[in-house]
Amino acid sequence: MCKKLLSELAAVHPVLHISMFKKFMGDPSLITSTENSGIYDILSYEEIPIQILDRQVRKFRTKEVALVKVLWRNQFFKEATWEA
Numbered sequence: 001m002c003k004k005l006l007s008e009l010a011a012v013h014p015v016l017h018i019s020m021f022k023k024f025m026g027d028p029s030l031i032t033s034t035e036n037s038g039i040y041d042i043l044s045y046e047e048i049p050i051q052i053l054d055r056q057v058r059k060f061r062t063k064e065v066a067l068v069k070v071l072w073r074n075q076f077f078k079e080a081t082w083e084a
Contacts, residue, residue: 048073053080 054069071080 053077 049070050073051071052068053071056067056069058065058067065084067082067084069080070083071077
């Protein structure tokens, strides 16, 4: 069924033209206060490395750079990143 759906959508062009958008008119009565909501000005957290999964050396024209693939806390294996 999934393949059938994909083949039916194969002719659809995945780009929207700006003329298809409509102007948004916001409703001021829907705005809520953020006071006492637990949302703070600094929305950040510290990433903590858990494990080094892989190592490699990238060779450029004039230098070599050592890279490690790092697994971060609260991330999945597929979200591990290469760091210098």
